[in-house]
Amino acid sequence: MLGPAPRAAIVGLSGPELSAGEVRLFRRLPPFGAILFARNLLAPAQVAALVAAFRAAVGRAEAPVLIDQEGGRVVRLRPPHWRHPPPAARFGALYARDPLAARRASFLNARLIAEDLRALGVTVCCAPVLDLPAEGADPVIGDRAFAADPRIVSSLGRAMIRGLKAGGVIPVMKHIPGHGRARVDSHLALPVVDATAEEILAHDARPFAALAREGGWAMTAHILYTAWDDRLPATLSSRVLRVIRRRLGFRGPLVSDDLAMKALRGEPGEIARAAISAGCDAVLECSGDLARTEAVLAATPPVSRASAARFAASARRAMPSPRFSRARAEAVLAALIA
Numbered sequence: 001m002l003g004p005a006p007r008a009a010i011v012g013l014s015g016p017e018l019s020a021g022e023v024r025l026f027r028r029l030p031p032f033g034a035i036l037f038a039r040n041l042l043a044p045a046q047v048a049a050l051v052a053a054f055r056a057a058v059g060r061a062e063a064p065v066l067i068d069q070e071g072g073r074v075v076r077l078r079p080p081h082w083r084h085p086p087p088a089a090r091f092g093a094l095y096a097r098d099p100l101a102a103r104r105a106s107f108l109n110a111r112l113i114a115e116d117l118r119a120l121g122v123t124v125c126c127a128p129v130l131d132l133p134a135e136g137a138d139p140v141i142g143d144r145a146f147a148a149d150p151r152i153v154s155s156l157g158r159a160m161i162r163g164l165k166a167g168g169v170i171p172v173m174k175h176i177p178g179h180g181r182a183r184v185d186s187h188l189a190l191p192v193v194d195a196t197a198e199e200i201l202a203h204d205a206r207p208f209a210a211l212a213r214e215g216g217w218a219m220t221a222h223i224l225y226t227a228w229d230d231r232l233p234a235t236l237s238s239r240v241l242r243v244i245r246r247r248l249g250f251r252g253p254l255v256s257d258d259l260a261m262k263a264l265r266g267e268p269g270e271i272a273r274a275a276i277s278a279g280c281d282a283v284l285e286c287s288g289d290l291a292r293t294e295a296v297l298a299a300t301p302p303v304s305r306a307s308a309a310r311f312a313a314s315a316r317r318a319m320p321s322p323r324f325s326r327a328r329a330e331a332v333l334a335a336l337i338a
Helices: 020-028 044-058 088-097 099-120 150-166 197-204 206-210 238-246 268-278 290-299 305-316 326-337
Strands: 007-012 031-036 065-067 069-071 170-176 217-220 254-258 282-285
Touching (some): 020 290, 044 099, 069 088, 069 099, 088 150, 088 326, 099 150, 150 170, 150 206, 170 254, 197 206, 217 238, 238 268, 268 282, 268 290, 282 290
Parallel strands (some): 007 282, 031 065, 170 217
């Protein structure tokens, strides 16, 4: 007998093990997937057991499990159990000297990230960051960006996407249509970008357009782009999401950034419902708070048929290549970025 259809939400978990409350909730209102944070990660065997327990609770062995493993400041898996990847800006600096070496290094770095994730059962990496840092912007992006040149970001972002997919991990491009101009951190407040549509499309959004058909997911920015919508941030704006689909040509799954960020105001369930109505395929609720999680799951509809097709298409394009030597990849990468 089939269980309830998965809701269009990806949720955080409260700790290193599923609580009894989470198990009951996930059986009644199964989320589409889960996302892991430092609070969930103690050791490899424990993480693998948590991932397996989540999938057993929702009744879907293929349920996606996500993590932010960009490198640099934004990593969840850390030594001593896991490798600490360098920040994206390191590859941008190498590109200025040797573009071919930088692309190779970005690919190998991503391939090694994928190796760590797949060993735990994690199937989606929230990277690469394709944002273009701008003068006067909040430092929340900073060295998470490859560079300020959209051509460099597109080149290195493509290499990272392909490295993740070669390791069987689905990439998530951040933060569409571009977070680089934001003068405040969207974790703390709602950024407002007053650039014209032409400026955004010609610059900020160029890497997303260039990589729109690479087969990954994309994460929406909690930013108010006044050129398209002077009332609602991108995550909640059908106007901005139509630009992403039509002008940028992105056909893959769109997931929201974390609904618990202070850029968004309102009740969790209302925000979740609004994001899905605007055109997101799924929402992220990362808090791990059981009451918030339940409110979001109760408010979101089941994953639509169109969204399920988009998610399935991305999964098919992330197939691990059988031949891979971790030791050789690590040695080559170390030589390239030395």
